[in-house]
Amino acid sequence: MLLCKKIKIEVSERDAATLEWMQGKCRGLYNWWVMGLRDGSKRWPGVNPAKKTLAESRDHDPELDGVYGKLLQEVFFRLDGAMAGFFRRVQEGSAPGFPRVKPRHRFFTLRYPGMYLKVQGNRLELPTGGRGRHKRFPNVIATLTETPPSHYGDVAVSRDDQGNYFCSFVYDDAQPLPQPRKRKKTRTKKAQAARREMGIAAFDLGIKQLATGYTDEGRFYRIGGFRGYRYYNKQLDKVRSRRDRCKKKSRRYLKLSKKYKHISEQKRRKQRDCHHKASHLMAYRVAESAVVIGDLSQRQMVIKKQEQENPKERRKRQIRNRLVYNDWGLYSFVQMLAYKCVRFGKDLHVIDEGDTTKMCHACKCKQDMPLWKRTYRCENCGLVMDRDENSAINIYQRFVAGLPPHTPAI
Numbered sequence: 151m152l153l154c155k156k157i158k159i160e161v162s163e164r165d166a167a168t169l170e171w172m173q174g175k176c177r178g179l180y181n182w183w184v185m186g187l188r189d190g191s192k193r194w195p196g197v198n199p200a201k202k203t204l205a206e207s208r209d210h211d212p213e214l215d216g217v218y219g220k221l222l223q224e225v226f227f228r229l230d231g232a233m234a235g236f237f238r239r240v241q242e243g244s245a246p247g248f249p250r251v252k253p254r255h256r257f258f259t260l261r262y263p264g265m266y267l268k269v270q271g272n273r274l275e276l277p278t279g280g281r282g283r284h285k286r287f288p289n290v291i292a293t294l295t296e297t298p299p300s301h302y303g304d305v306a307v308s309r310d311d312q313g314n315y316f317c318s319f320v321y322d323d324a325q326p327l328p329q330p331r332k333r334k335k336t337r338t339k340k341a342q343a344a345r346r347e348m349g350i351a352a353f354d355l356g357i358k359q360l361a362t363g364y365t366d367e368g369r370f371y372r373i374g375g376f377r378g379y380r381y382y383n384k385q386l387d388k389v390r391s392r393r394d395r396c397k398k399k400s401r402r403y404l405k406l407s408k409k410y411k412h413i414s415e416q417k418r419r420k421q422r423d424c425h426h427k428a429s430h431l432m433a434y435r436v437a438e439s440a441v442v443i444g445d446l447s448q449r450q451m452v453i454k455k456q457e458q459e460n461p462k463e464r465r466k467r468q469i470r471n472r473l474v475y476n477d478w479g480l481y482s483f484v485q486m487l488a489y490k491c492v493r494f495g496k497d498l499h500v501i502d503e504g505d506t507t508k509m510c511h512a513c514k515c516k517q518d519m520p521l522w523k524r525t526y527r528c529e530n531c532g533l534v535m536d537r538d539e540n541s542a543i544n545i546y547q548r549f550v551a552g553l554p555p556h557t558p559a560i
């Protein structure tokens with residue numbers, strides 16, 4: 151399956167300026183098309199006819215010759231993708247969302263087809279436009295900080311908020327990554343647990359505990375999530391409130407903005423790392439061959455704004471919604487889980503999870519479970535259990551009940 155490896159690159163100041171210049175030109179072309187399409191002065195003709203208009207664009211702006219031609223062509227593929235998404239949404243009847251103009255402060259990702267790149271050791275050469283004396287900028291020489299995969303397709307160059315540049319290599323994992331020659335510590339990779347072919351593990355995904363699992367053998371798994379929200383949020387709020395008291399674009403304002411970006415990037419990275427580890431655990435280390443989770447689109451965790459709310463309710467709503475929208479990141483977690491399951495050959499099932507937290511798994515009676523109640527106490531049968539575990543058992547039972555009868559493997 152196709153995977154992507156993102157590697158940090160180091161470039162000289164001059165080469166960084168070249169990359170910035172090229173992305174600016176590519177974005178210009180993209181935005182020019184988007185604006186034309188939006189006000190109706192242009193129609194989207196498809197990739198190949200659009201490519202033919204490139205000559206006209208070059209006449210209009212001769213500086214485009216300084217950009218590597220393949221990068222300009224990639225702009226049309228990107229536009230085509232954006233337009234296709236728009237038409238699909240129109241057809242589905244959901245909010246259409248016309249392709250947007252790319253803002254100037256963001257780096258417009260440059261996509262190189264892999265076959266035009268030269269890699270020697272950790273040295274990567276990224277071509278620029280023109281030839282001979284028409285070459286405006288020399289090719290960009292980037293130093294890779296990690297070993298790239300041996301057979302790669304496209305390579306995308308991007309930049310983060312701190313001004314670090316990255317190359318993302320798309321590769322097929324059927325061909326193994328080359329092992330780096332030297333390594334200070336030899337890390338032993340934990341072996342995959344012995345697979346139980348008919349095994350089922352059902353997971354309840356939550357905020358306090360990222361995932362709680364229950365297996366057909368009656369075992370529980372507990373996977374804790376990222377813990378440092380408060381630590382980061384406190385810093386972020388402080389920096390932002392200080393920044394908002396400064397004059398816009400003043401030196402102090404810019405400094406605090408940079409600081410803010412830095413902290414939020416740290417927080418994001420920590421969280422992503424945590425999600426990777428947790429989903430890897432579920433897809434690779436756990437012995438059961440089928441993983442079941444509840445369908446999250448039905449989950450109502452967000453508190454809606456009331457007509458008349460007192461300050462306490464308001465604060466509660468703000469904290470909760472920040473947790474759900476900003477910090478939980480469940481969508482990306484499920485995405486990671488899905489691809490890792492495919493990669494390690496497991497089945498991922500998503501089932502309707504309505505009322506799984508409210509229902510008692512033993513007697514099926516329901517009661518309200520506000521988020522602060524961590525323990526499920528059944529008034530009917532006297533069951534006392536952790537709420538997440540009860541919910542995991544419910545998901546498991548619901549999945550098993552819905553399964554078609556299987557023929558045992560011989």
Ligand SMILES: [Zn+2]
Pocket residue numbers: 510511512513514515528529530531532533
């Ligand atoms: Zn009960």
